[in-house]
Amino acid sequence: MPRPYVHELRVRYGECDPQGIVFNANYLLYFDVVFTELWREAVGPWQEMVERGYDAVVAEANLRFRSPARFDDVLALQARISDLGTTSITTEIDVVRDGAVLVQGRLRHVCVEVRTWGKTPLPDWIRDGLSRFAL
Amino acid sequence: MPRPYVHELRVRYGECDPQGIVFNANYLLYFDVVFTELWREAVGPWQEMVERGYDAVVAEANLRFRSPARFDDVLALQARISDLGTTSITTEIDVVRDGAVLVQGRLRHVCVEVRTWGKTPLPDWIRDGLSRFAL
Amino acid sequence: MPRPYVHELRVRYGECDPQGIVFNANYLLYFDVVFTELWREAVGPWQEMVERGYDAVVAEANLRFRSPARFDDVLALQARISDLGTTSITTEIDVVRDGAVLVQGRLRHVCVEVRTWGKTPLPDWIRDGLSRFAL
Amino acid sequence: MPRPYVHELRVRYGECDPQGIVFNANYLLYFDVVFTELWREAVGPWQEMVERGYDAVVAEANLRFRSPARFDDVLALQARISDLGTTSITTEIDVVRDGAVLVQGRLRHVCVEVRTWGKTPLPDWIRDGLSRFAL
Numbered sequence: 001m002p003r004p005y006v007h008e009l010r011v012r013y014g015e016c017d018p019q020g021i022v023f024n025a026n027y028l029l030y031f032d033v034v035f036t037e038l039w040r041e042a043v044g045p046w047q048e049m050v051e052r053g054y055d056a057v058v059a060e061a062n063l064r065f066r067s068p069a070r071f072d073d074v075l076a077l078q079a080r081i082s083d084l085g086t087t088s089i090t091t092e093i094d095v096v097r098d099g100a101v102l103v104q105g106r107l108r109h110v111c112v113e114v115r116t117w118g119k120t121p122l123p124d125w126i127r128d129g130l131s132r133f134a135l
Numbered sequence: 136m137p138r139p140y141v142h143e144l145r146v147r148y149g150e151c152d153p154q155g156i157v158f159n160a161n162y163l164l165y166f167d168v169v170f171t172e173l174w175r176e177a178v179g180p181w182q183e184m185v186e187r188g189y190d191a192v193v194a195e196a197n198l199r200f201r202s203p204a205r206f207d208d209v210l211a212l213q214a215r216i217s218d219l220g221t222t223s224i225t226t227e228i229d230v231v232r233d234g235a236v237l238v239q240g241r242l243r244h245v246c247v248e249v250r251t252w253g254k255t256p257l258p259d260w261i262r263d264g265l266s267r268f269a270l
Numbered sequence: 271m272p273r274p275y276v277h278e279l280r281v282r283y284g285e286c287d288p289q290g291i292v293f294n295a296n297y298l299l300y301f302d303v304v305f306t307e308l309w310r311e312a313v314g315p316w317q318e319m320v321e322r323g324y325d326a327v328v329a330e331a332n333l334r335f336r337s338p339a340r341f342d343d344v345l346a347l348q349a350r351i352s353d354l355g356t357t358s359i360t361t362e363i364d365v366v367r368d369g370a371v372l373v374q375g376r377l378r379h380v381c382v383e384v385r386t387w388g389k390t391p392l393p394d395w396i397r398d399g400l401s402r403f404a405l
Numbered sequence: 406m407p408r409p410y411v412h413e414l415r416v417r418y419g420e421c422d423p424q425g426i427v428f429n430a431n432y433l434l435y436f437d438v439v440f441t442e443l444w445r446e447a448v449g450p451w452q453e454m455v456e457r458g459y460d461a462v463v464a465e466a467n468l469r470f471r472s473p474a475r476f477d478d479v480l481a482l483q484a485r486i487s488d489l490g491t492t493s494i495t496t497e498i499d500v501v502r503d504g505a506v507l508v509q510g511r512l513r514h515v516c517v518e519v520r521t522w523g524k525t526p527l528p529d530w531i532r533d534g535l536s537r538f539a540l
Contacts, residue, residue: 289460294433294437294463295430295431295433295434295437296430297430298429298430298433325424328429328470329469330467330468330470331429331466331468331470332465332466332467332468333465333466333467334464335462335463335464335465335466338462
């Protein structure tokens with residue numbers, strides 16, 4: 001099994017709610033950050049893909065909240081590509097603090113053509129890049 | 136089947152991303168808004184529950200993105216309680232614009248005691264209030 | 271002195287921080303909402319302006335925080351145009367709860383041409399519309 | 406003149422708006438991040454101060470937007486304490502990309518006692534720590 005792509009970030013004060021914990025919506029923001037960074041490592045900067053005529057949109061997102069993260073925590077976002085379909089990419093993301101998984105997420109992106117926003121097969125240069133982080 | 140609880144809101148500019156559409160994380164923010172409003176109608180203001188020693192935390196969230204919403208769109212958030220467990224509440228939420236479902240969501244909340252944050256059975260005054268919007 | 275344009279909104283849970291109050295950045299989000307609504311009333315929907323070739327960008331923002339707003343508060347955002355320059359619009363915004371001013375803000379927008387993003391004089395149809403809310 | 410405290414961050418996709426630029430409210434979020442990091446370097450982790458009975462709240466914020474930042478930009482947030490009053494701290498923040506100042510900000514924080522939230526003089530251990538980044 002390949003190692004996951006890992007991106008670390010520190011929880012910002014404004015991302016926490018009156019319960020003192022990261023507000024649930026902000027995990028989707030974190031997932032987007034680690035996916036962008038995985039993409040940079042695997043394929044290149046996101047905007048380069050857009051300039052080449054492709055974009056990726058989120059079709060599905062699933063989150064399980066096991067323990068809360070708090071202000072100032074340093075979180076490791078661990079991402080693995082669990083499925084590379086013809087037009088779609090499924091990514092599993094664990095939010096980890098000190099070895100404990102706080103939140104588990106799964107995103108399904110669909111590859112689209114920039115002009116029409118219609119679904120399109122992943123080109124080889126994207127597929128080849130991502131396969132390095134694929135199960 | 137009972138009618139869903141419906142809350143309308145208008146998409147804010149700052150909630151949209153460079154694709155010109157509502158950024159995916161913001162739907163969880165919208166879900167929280169409609170759940171809070173359903174709660175107000177069914178049980179009372181959220182803070183009253185907290186003062187009585189109970190809180191509810193999100194344990195699971197699932198979202199399917201079918202079509203994008205855009206800046207200035209008026210969205211109807213339609214919420215139904217699909218399951219009332221001993222300690223948990225499952226809510227189905229449709230994000231609707233002009234009769235079309237753009238996003239489908241499901242939240243599972245768990246009832247906790249405010250002091251210990253431990254799981255606790257839903258008291259009757261919460262269960263009875265919510266049952267009105269339950270399938 | 272003309273009456274201000276007033277827009278009411280309810281504070282969302284995710285907009286509050288661990289101090290239990292609205293996180294300061296979110297007031298700029300609120301200011302954008304009331305400015306958009308004032309614009310709708312005075313000139314028309316924001317996107318119609320963009321389609322006619324004009325946009326407005328924020329050049330300056332000032333905020334004074336006097337008292338905190340909290341989750342579930344209903345706030346009245348009161349906006350007045352305090353200056354209509356050749357290319358700029360200055361708006362004073364009070365955030366009011368139960369008659370008390372919690373936050374005072376001032377925004378200066380600059381009118382730009384959509385294609386070049388260069389500064390451009392306010393066209394008459396914008397100026398005339400806004401003058402109704404101008405001091 | 407002392408060197409500013411500098412914190413770098415990369416612009417997230419969800420922080421940008423349909424104009425393709427960082428939405429204005431998010432600069433206040435960035436200011437909070439650099440202030441927290443300056444505090445960590447100068448005084449210690451924010452929560453340690455809170456546990457010792459002190460907190461700091463934003464009383465005033467001013468922002469000038471000169472050029473837009475975009476998705477994926479790496480920004481240097483440069484902060485200097487420009488005034489250390491009896492109870493207040495004024496911080497000047499420049500948002501810099503490739504040597505160009507995009508946004509200029511100024512925050513005024515007030516030191517408060519945690520229990521009463523009343524204004525209180527800055528204790529020496531805070532004042533001494535901050536003086537290192539003070540003009």
